[in-house]
Amino acid sequence: xxxxxxxxxxxxxxxxxxxxxxxxxxxxxxxxxxxxxxxxxxxxxxxxxxxxxxxxxxxxxxxxxxxxxxxxxxxxxxxxxxxxxxxxxxxxxxxxxxxxxxxxxxxxxxxxxxxxxxxxxxxxxxxxxxxxxxxxxxxxxxxxxxxxxxxxxxxxxxxxxxxxxxxxxxxxxxxxxxxxxxxxxxxxxxxxxxxxxxxxxxxxxxxxxxxxxxxxxxxxxxxxxxxxxxxxxxxxxxxxxxxxxxxxxxxxxxxx
Amino acid sequence: xxxxxxxxxxxxxxxxxxxxxxxxxxxxxxxxxxxxxxxxxxxxxxxxxxxxxxxxxxxxxxxxxxxxxxxxxxxxxxxxxxxxxxxxxxxxxxxxxxxxxxxxxxxxxxxxxxxxxxxxxxxxxxxxxxxxxxxxxxxxxxxxxxxxxxxxxxxxxxxxxxxxxxxxxxxxxxxxxxxxxxxxxxxxxxxxxxxxxxxxxxxxxxxxxxxxxxxxxxxxxxxxxxxxxxxxxxxxxxxxxxxxxxxxxxxxxxxxxxxxxxxxxxxxx
Numbered sequence: 271x272x273x274x275x276x277x278x279x280x281x282x283x284x285x286x287x288x289x290x291x292x293x294x295x296x297x298x299x300x301x302x303x304x305x306x307x308x309x310x311x312x313x314x315x316x317x318x319x320x321x322x323x324x325x326x327x328x329x330x331x332x333x334x335x336x337x338x339x340x341x342x343x344x345x346x347x348x349x350x351x352x353x354x355x356x357x358x359x360x361x362x363x364x365x366x367x368x369x370x371x372x373x374x375x376x377x378x379x380x381x382x383x384x385x386x387x388x389x390x391x392x393x394x395x396x397x398x399x400x401x402x403x404x405x406x407x408x409x410x411x412x413x414x415x416x417x418x419x420x421x422x423x424x425x426x427x428x429x430x431x432x433x434x435x436x437x438x439x440x441x442x443x444x445x446x447x448x449x450x451x452x453x454x455x456x457x458x459x460x461x462x463x464x465x466x467x468x469x470x471x472x473x474x475x476x477x478x479x480x481x482x483x484x485x486x487x488x489x490x491x492x493x494x495x496x497x498x499x500x501x502x503x504x505x506x507x508x509x510x511x512x513x514x515x516x517x518x519x520x521x522x523x524x525x526x
Numbered sequence: 527x528x529x530x531x532x533x534x535x536x537x538x539x540x541x542x543x544x545x546x547x548x549x550x551x552x553x554x555x556x557x558x559x560x561x562x563x564x565x566x567x568x569x570x571x572x573x574x575x576x577x578x579x580x581x582x583x584x585x586x587x588x589x590x591x592x593x594x595x596x597x598x599x600x601x602x603x604x605x606x607x608x609x610x611x612x613x614x615x616x617x618x619x620x621x622x623x624x625x626x627x628x629x630x631x632x633x634x635x636x637x638x639x640x641x642x643x644x645x646x647x648x649x650x651x652x653x654x655x656x657x658x659x660x661x662x663x664x665x666x667x668x669x670x671x672x673x674x675x676x677x678x679x680x681x682x683x684x685x686x687x688x689x690x691x692x693x694x695x696x697x698x699x700x701x702x703x704x705x706x707x708x709x710x711x712x713x714x715x716x717x718x719x720x721x722x723x724x725x726x727x728x729x730x731x732x733x734x735x736x737x738x739x740x741x742x743x744x745x746x747x748x749x750x751x752x753x754x755x756x757x758x759x760x761x762x763x764x765x766x767x768x769x770x771x772x773x774x775x776x777x778x779x780x781x782x783x784x785x786x787x788x789x790x791x792x793x794x795x
Contacts, residue, residue, distance in 0.1 A: 339547050353776035354769045355734040357748065362765045369761075454627075461629035465741060472632050479639060486640035493628045493636065500627035 293491055300478040300488065307474030308495050310388070311460040314470060317392035319456045322399025323449070329404030330411060344404065351401035356462055363394040364466050387468040395459055399452060406448035410441040442514040450507040457499055471495060562766070570758050574750060581747035582771060585736050588746065592668055593729055596675030601714070603676060604683025618680065625677030631738050633674065638666040638742040667739035675732050682724045686717040719790055726783035730776050747771055 293301045332344040351359065368390065372382040414437065422436040464473035475492040479485035606618040625633065645651050645660055659665055690713055698708040718725075737748035751764040 338545065339551070342548065342551055350769075350773070353730070354772045355737045355748070357737045358765060358768055358772065362762075362769065365761050365765070458629040461631040462738075464631065472629060472635070475632070476635060476639070483643065485643045486636070489632060489636035489640045493624075493632055496629060496632065497624060497627040501623075 293487070300474075300482070303474045303478055304471065304488070304492060304495065307469060307471035307492075308499070310468075311457065311470040311472075312499070313388065314391045314395060314460045314463065314468075315453070315456040317388075318395030318399050318459075319453050321392060321396025322403045322452065322456070325396065325400025326403025326407050329400060330407045333404065333408055334411065348401040348404050351398055352405075356395075356398055356459055357465060359398055360394050360462055360466060363397060364390055367393060387463070387466075390466075391460070391463045391468055391470075395456060395463075398459070399456055402452055402455070403449065406452065407441065407445055409448070410445035411437060413444040414440045443511075443518060446507070446511050446514050450503075450511070453507070454500055454503060457503065458496070461496075566763050566766075567760055568763060570754055570760060570763075574754055577745075577750050577753075578747065581745060581750035584744070585733075585746040585748070586775070588664075588667060588671065588736050588739060588744075589729075589733050592671035592675055593732055595668075595672045596732075597679060597725075599672065599676035600679035600683050603680030604685075604687050604717070607680070607684040608687035622677045622680050625673055626681070630670065630674050630735055631741065634667065634670040634738055634742060637670050638663060642666065663739075663743045667742060667744045671732065671735060671739070674735065675728065678731070679721075679725070679728050682721050682728065683717060686721040687713065689720055690716045722783070722787050722790070726780060726787075729783070730779055733772070733775060733779060 293299055293304070329344050329348065332340045336344065368385045371385065375382055418436055418440055419432070422432045427435065460470050461472040463470050464476065467473065471492055475488045479488040482488075603618045603622065606614040607622070610618065642660075651657060651660070694712055694716065695708065698712045703711065736746060740746055740749035740752060743749075748768060751768040754764040755761055
C-alpha cells in the first residue's frame with residue numbers, strides 16, 4: 271500500500287503535466303472528442319473504400335469489356351480524377367453534388383434535404399477512390415495468366431460465374447498490395463474533409479487546439495492516432511495478403 | 527507478360543486513335559466547353575487575372591522547391607535503408623513510416639499551428655534574425671511538403687538502390703573505383719533510372735498536395751479560387767477553371783517526365 275503511494279508521489283508531477291489533463295477522456299480533457307473524430311474518420315474511410323471498390327469493379331468491367339464509348343468515358347473519369355487534387359474534387363463534388371440532388375428533388379416536388387457530412391464525405395472520397403481502384407483492379411486482372419480464363423471459357427462458364435470463380439479469386443493476390451495502399455490513402459484522405467468543416471479527427475483536433483491553445487499537444491496526439499490506425503491496418507493487411515496468396519509460391523523479396 | 531489475345535486486339539484498335547465515336551465524343555466535349563464559356567459567369571476573370579497568375583506561379587514554385595529538396599533528402603533516406611548500418615537504417619525507416627502513416631494536412635497544421643505557437647514562447651527565437659521568416663506561412667508549407675515528398679520518395683529510392691544488380695557494383699569495385707565514385711557513377715544513376723517512372727507519379731501526387739498550403743494562408747492558385755468564391759459567391763466557375771489548370775500542369779509534368787525517360791538509354795545490365 272505504502273509502496274504504491276510512493277510511486278504515485280514520484281509520478282505526480284509528471285502526471286499533472288498539462289498534456290495528460292488535456293488529453294483526458296472525461297469532459298475537461300479533449301480525449302473523447304479526439305476519439306469521436308477518429309471513429310468518424312474510420313467510418314468515412316470504410317464507406318469510401320467500399321464505394322470505391324464497387325466503382326472500381328464497375329469501372330474495370332467498362333474498361334475491359336465495355337463498348338468503345340464506355341471505355342473512353344472510363345478513361346476520362348480515371349484520368350480526370352487522378353490529375354486533379356482531391357481537395358478541389360471534394361469542393362467540386364461537395365457543392366455540385368448537394369446542389370444537383372436538391373435541384374432534382376425540387377424538380378420532382380420534394381422538399382430539399384440537408385445532405386449529412388458523413389454521406390457527402392463517403393460519396394466524394396468514394397468517387398476519388400473508385401478511379402484509383404479501377405486502375406489497380408485492371409492491372410491485377412491483366413496479370414492473371416490468360417490460360418486460366420481460357421480454361422474457364424472452355425468449360426463453358428457463363429461470364430458471371432467466370433468472374434466469381436476464376437477472375438476475382440485469381441486477381442486478388444495481384445490486387446491486394448494496391449488495394450491496401452488505397453485503404454491507407456483513404457484513411458489519410460479523410461483529413462481533407464476538415465476543409466469542408468466535417469468533424470473528423472483533424473478537424474476535432476484543430477478545434478481542441480484552437481480552444482486550449484495547446485496546438486502542439488493535440489496535433490501530436492492525433493498524429494499518434496493516425497499512425498496507430500496505419501500500423502494496425504498493416505497487420506491486418508499482412509494477414510489478408512497471406513490468405514489471398516495461399517497455395518502460391520512465396521515471393522523472395524517483400525517488395526510492397 | 528501482356529501477350530494476352532483479347533487485350534492485344536484492344537491495343538491494336540487503340541493505335542487507330544481517331545475513330546467515329548471519338549469524333550462524336552470530342553464534338554460533345556467541345557459543345558460542353560462552348561456552353562460553359564457562353565452560359566456561365568466569367569466576368570470576374572479580368573479582375574482576378576493578375577492574382578491568378580501569381581497563384582499559378584506560387585504553386586509551381588512550391589512544387590519545384592519541395593520536389594528538389596525532397597529528392598535530395600530522399601537519396602540519403604533510401605540509401606540508409608537499403609545499405610546503411612542499423613543505427614542509420616532504423617531512424618530512416620521510422621521517419622518514413624511516421625510521415626507516410628499520418629495525413630499531410632495534419633503534419634502541415636502541426637508545423638504551422640503547433641510549432642508556430644511554440645516559437646513565440648522562446649525569447650531567443652523571437653530575437654533571432656530568422657524570426658521575420660518564421661512569422662510567415664510559406665516556410666512551414668515548404669518544410670511540410672519537403673518532408674512528405676522525402677518520405678514517400680525515400681521508400682521508392684530504397685527499393686531502387688536495392689534493385690541495382692550486384693554485379694555492377696562489384697565490377698565498379700574491381701575497377702578500383704573509390705566508394706564515392708562508385709556511388710556517383712554507378713549506383714545513383716542506375717537507382718534514379720529505376721525510380722524515374724515512380725518519380726513522375728510521386729511528383730504528380732506532390733502537385734495534388736500543394737493546394738493544402740492554402741489552409742495555412744499561403745496564396746497559391748487554389749487559395750485564389752477560394753477567394754473568388756468568397757468574394758463573388760460564384761461556386762462552380764472558379765473550381766472548374768482550377769481543375770483545368772491542375773489538369774494542364776499534370777499533363778505538362780507527365781509529358782516532361784516521359785521525355786526525360788526517353789532521353790536516358792534504357793539498355794541496362
